[in-house]
């Protein structure tokens with residue numbers, strides 16, 4: 001029941017870096033996720049950064065901070081950010097913050 | 111905030127004290143959710159409670175006890191009529207203007223990648239929230255959640 005931290009997996013295809021955090025994103029886990037994500041972004045210097053939220057089991061407002069932080073970093077590198085496949089819970093929180101007005105959200109048909 | 115009727119019988123009560131370590135964010139929300147399971151909540155109720163508790167506890171750690179450590183006091187009271195009251199208290203720095211702090215996107219910690227959405231999340235995932243705070247003395251956030259309501 002208690003999963004202490006989120007993990008990050010990534011894929012790089014063409015100029016598109018996909019970051020896929022899994023597990024729980026809170027203030028505690030965001031610290032490590034942030035470091036790992038930023039190292040990947042600097043190293044791969046993508047044209048598009050996709051943040052895949054389909055495997056998040058828990059997220060609070062710290063997740064919003066995590067997403068906005070990566071979006072801002074990507075922007076300074078002239079890289080476009082998209083959010084991919086947020087679940088019902090995550091979508092609720094994104095909607096509260098009006099996130100979809102700032103970052104394009106893509107939902108793949110299942 | 112909807113008040114708790116005086117005649118509503120208490121079913122069960124839990125008190126929890128945790129040091130303000132970020133690793134306890136997950137611990138606190140899991141413990142409160144497990145305790146509330148006695149009221150037979152649905153998956154949405156549980157997810158709502160976990161998220162609201164996580165917000166309040168994180169605020170104790172990042173704001174109330176910023177650059178220091180302290181104790182987070184959590185009291186959960188379950189009532190017979192499926193009402194759940196969760197109190198999260200700190201003896202930290204306090205909030206000078208609660209009304210301003212509760213505004214969406216208001217944060218005093220933008221460099222820390224905070225979005226200022228914690229109170230908004232607590233409000234939308236519960237059936238009532240009360241914030242009492244005194245600068246230098248601390249803050250108490252009280253969350254009410256009616257189990258089984260569609261919110």
Ligand SMILES: Nc1ncnc2c1ncn2[C@@H]1O[C@H](COP(=O)(O)OP(=O)(O)OP(=O)(O)O)[C@@H](O)[C@H]1O
Nearest residue numbers: 061169173174211217218224225226227228229249
């Ligand atoms: N327990 C607390 N003690 C002292 N100040 C607090 C406390 N809780 C909240 N605050 C103040 O209220 C502000 C708003 O809190 P809120 O949770 O809405 O946003 P945040 O914590 O800044 O960002 P986010 O929750 O989105 O990461 C905080 O920036 C802080 O100044």
Ligand SMILES: [Mg+2]
Nearest residue numbers: 165169228229
């Ligand atoms: Mg907060």
